[in-house]
Amino acid sequence: MRLRFAPSPTGLLHVGNARTALFNWLLARGGNGTFVLRIEDTDLERSSRASEVGILDDLRWLGLHWDEGPDVGGLYGPYRQSERLTLYRSYASELVDRGHAYYCFCTQEQLDVDRREALAANRPPKYVGRCRQLALQQSRSRIDRGEHAVVRFRVPQGRDVHFHDVVRGDVQFDTEVIGDPVLVRSDGFPAYNFAVVIDDALMEITHVIRGEDHISNTPRQVLLYEAFGFQQPAFAHLALVLGPDHTPLSKRHGATSVAEFRARGFLPESLVNYLSLLGWSPGSGEEILPVEELSRRFSLESVGHSAAVFDADKLSWINRHYLREMSVDRLASLALPYFVEAGFAADPNEEGRRFLASLVPMAAGSVDRLEQVPARLRFLFAFDPVDSLRAPEVSEVVAEPGARDVILALASELATMPRLDRELFRAAAGRVRQATGQKGRHLFHPIRVALTGEAGGPELDMAVPAIDRGAELGERSGVAPIIGCRERAEAFAREIGF
RNA sequence: GUCCCCAUCGUCCAGGGGUCAGGACGCGGCCCUUUCAAGGCCGAAACACGGGUUCGAAUCCCGUUGGGGACGCCA
Numbered sequence: 001m002r003l004r005f006a007p008s009p010t011g012l013l014h015v016g017n018a019r020t021a022l023f024n025w026l027l028a029r030g031g032n033g034t035f036v037l038r039i040e041d042t043d044l045e046r047s048s049r050a051s052e053v054g055i056l057d058d059l060r061w062l063g064l065h066w067d068e069g070p071d072v073g074g075l076y077g078p079y080r081q082s083e084r085l086t087l088y089r090s091y092a093s094e095l096v097d098r099g100h101a102y103y104c105f106c107t108q109e110q111l112d113v114d115r116r117e118a119l120a121a122n123r124p125p126k127y128v129g130r131c132r133q134l135a136l137q138q139s140r141s142r143i144d145r146g147e148h149a150v151v152r153f154r155v156p157q158g159r160d161v162h163f164h165d166v167v168r169g170d171v172q173f174d175t176e177v178i179g180d181p182v183l184v185r186s187d188g189f190p191a192y193n194f195a196v197v198i199d200d201a202l203m204e205i206t207h208v209i210r211g212e213d214h215i216s217n218t219p220r221q222v223l224l225y226e227a228f229g230f231q232q233p234a235f236a237h238l239a240l241v242l243g244p245d246h247t248p249l250s251k252r253h254g255a256t257s258v259a260e261f262r263a264r265g266f267l268p269e270s271l272v273n274y275l276s277l278l279g280w281s282p283g284s285g286e287e288i289l290p291v292e293e294l295s296r297r298f299s300l301e302s303v304g305h306s307a308a309v310f311d312a313d314k315l316s317w318i319n320r321h322y323l324r325e326m327s328v329d330r331l332a333s334l335a336l337p338y339f340v341e342a343g344f345a346a347d348p349n350e351e352g353r354r355f356l357a358s359l360v361p362m363a364a365g366s367v368d369r370l371e372q373v374p375a376r377l378r379f380l381f382a383f384d385p386v387d388s389l390r391a392p393e394v395s396e397v398v399a400e401p402g403a404r405d406v407i408l409a410l411a412s413e414l415a416t417m418p419r420l421d422r423e424l425f426r427a428a429a430g431r432v433r434q435a436t437g438q439k440g441r442h443l444f445h446p447i448r449v450a451l452t453g454e455a456g457g458p459e460l461d462m463a464v465p466a467i468d469r470g471a472e473l474g475e476r477s478g479v480a481p482i483i484g485c486r487e488r489a490e491a492f493a494r495e496i497g498f
Numbered sequence: 499g500u501c502c503c504c505a506u507c508g509u510c511c512a513g514g515g516g517u518c519a520g521g522a523c524g525c526g527g528c529c530c531u532u533u534c535a536a537g538g539c540c541g542a543a544a545c546a547c548g549g550g551u552u553c554g555a556a557u558c559c560c561g562u563u564g565g566g567g568a569c570g571c572c573a
Contacts, residue, residue, distance in 0.1 A: 006573090007573090008572080008573050010572085010573080040573065042572090042573080043572060043573070045572090046572075046573090104571095106571095108571075111570085111571085115569095115570085118499090118500095118569095119499070120499095121499085122499040122500075123499075123500070124499075124500045124501070124568095124569055125499090125500090125569055125570095126500095126569060127570095148571095150571055165503095168503070168504090171502075171503080172502090173501075173502070174501080176501090177500065177501045177502090177568095177569075178501090178569085179569070181570095182570080182571050184571085185571040186571060187571075189571085191570090191571065191572085191573090192572070192573045193573090195573095196573090211567095212502095212503065212504090212566080212567060212568095213566095213567055213568070213573090214567095214568090214573085215502065215503065215567070215568075216501075216502055216503090216567070216568040216569070217568080217573090219502095237503085239503080239504070239566085239567095240566070240567075242565095242566080244508095244509080246565065246566080247565095247566085248566085248567090274510095277510065277511070277522090278510070278511095279510090279511090280511085281510085281511045281512065281521095281522095282511095282512095283511090283512065283513095284512085284521090285511085285512065285520075285521040285522075286521090286522090287510090287511090287521080287522050287523085304504095304510095304511075305503080305504060305505090306503090306504050306505060306565095306566090307503095307504070307505095307565080307566060307567095308509090308510065308511090309508095309509055309510075310509095310510095311509050311510060311523065311524085313509080313523055313524055314509075314510065314522075314523040314524080315523095316523090317522085317523055317524085318523090320536085324536085365535085365536055365537090366534080366535040366536045366537095367535085367536090376534095376535085393533095393534090397533090429532090439532090440532060441531095441532050441533070442532090443532070444532030444533070445532065445533055447532085448532080448533060448534095449533090452533095454533090454534080455533065455534070456533050456534025456535070457533070457534060457535085458533095458534090458535085459531095459532085459533090460532070460533085461532095
């Protein structure tokens with residue numbers, strides 16, 4: 001079994017394409033097949049090496065490694081279409097020689113007029129066939145004289161083309177509705193429908209799995225397979241990925257590229273797991289499936305037929321799951337860039353890194369994405385009573401009966417205490433309870449507000465020691481300065497009129 | 499416009515002649531809890547419509563409607 005993913009390097013890797021790549025990869029993985037990566041860069045206007053690099057990078061990040069490709073080589077290379085030009089040229093001239101293709105001299109302007117007229121007359125806007133009957137000899141001499149021409153395939157008229165689609169079953173087209181497609185453009189570059197066929201055949205691809213938008217290209221390609229006598233691969237067309245408004249997922253729906261999801265703190269295993277569930281299911285109702293499981297269970301036959309709406313909420317839920325399961329070490333190293341981005345650290349040293357790593361478990365269990373971790377820990381670095389008191393949920397806590405007493409007692413208690421660890425904090429809270437008679441939420445809520453400046457957040461048992469550990473950090477740690485609990489309580493008490 | 503594809507809760511998927519039409523996300527409620535989250539439990543929520551076939555249709559067939567795709571010297 002030989003499968004391929006064939007992106008054109010014209011931008012970022014879209015999640016829809018990532019899903020196509022994933023399905024191909026899953027099948028290769030599960031069936032002991034070969035996964036080939038081919039770059040379709042025949043549109044030199046839009047293709048760039050930079051986006052090729054980006055796409056490969058995203059694919060690697062997802063873990064969809066390939067056996068053959070432009071960077072790793074292979075027996076069927078080269079794997080960039082721009083490096084296969086002579087191949088296409090010779091196959092094209094074979095077709096011309098055998099009468100299956102012809103030169104077309106129609107200008108862009110003529111074709112535009114044709115199209116407009118066809119549309120106006122409610123006819124399908126296919127090529128009218130103006131150059132179909134040109135004598136080959138004359139065409140060749142026109143080209144010799146310097147005229148530009150494209151090569152078009154001569155679609156046989158009056159017959160049906162049918163092919164079997166592994167996910168949809170038998171599909172049939174009347175050649176009447178198919179215009180003669182361009183095989184070679186006037187600049188000598190092959191057109192998509194031609195290059196894919198040559199490449200898939202020469203690379204001995206056995207299963208072509210791609211987006212549904214290619215389904216109507218398939219009959220043209222089948223005709224080419226026939227003309228060359230190539231053996232046809234199995235085709236499978238995947239329904240599209242849509243946005244919430246049922247239009248193809250695009251920028252205005254928010255994030256659409258793998259790179260964006262990656263930047264927002266989604267994990268590769270989450271994206272892979274989620275994408276696999278878009279149009280497919282293991283049938284057993286399980287939703288969390290690690291990639292090994294996916295490749296073992298995935299099959300084309302159980303892929304759905306209808307378009308799927310991309311659900312960012314469900315992706316988040318899956319991500320939360322993997323985030324909770326992850327080791328602290330990996331979590332810490334993945335979270336580090338977000339701390340830096342939030343201004344909580346700049347090139348931290350070993351001590352600083354250890355401190356930041358110690359914070360992560362406190363936040364990671366209650367967050368959808370890595371991106372949200374800093375916000376959950378903001379209380380450490382941004383303590384400002386004046387500012388906090390402006391927030392209604394904070395001033396409400398302070399306004400509760402007895403809350404001021406708690407805060408004042410806390411301030412005087414901490415004034416004589418060293419930096420707090422978990423035990424010392426518990427002891428201090430116990431003495432505040434004795435001094436004020438407050439307990440439960442009436443005790444801890446004011447304490448939280450005074451020490452963190454926020455009405456919610458991680459457990460105080462963890463948050464408070466973290467604050468004082470941070471306060472002890474030296475400047476060289478690379479971690480932004482953290483105000484200690486004693487100073488916090490004092491400042492807060494002063495602010496509420498003590 | 500023509501051709502092609504598609505149609506089960508708001509969303510993603512099970513179910514493919516007899517099911518109380520199942521799960522998950524999200525939503526609502528309750529519980530847990532020193533807070534916000536997280537977590538646990540419970541709940542509301544769907545077979546697009548019309549004709550057939552059949553003892554019986556969400557399931558098979560036809561049509562309608564709706565959605566999507568293609569009709570490029572883009573891929």
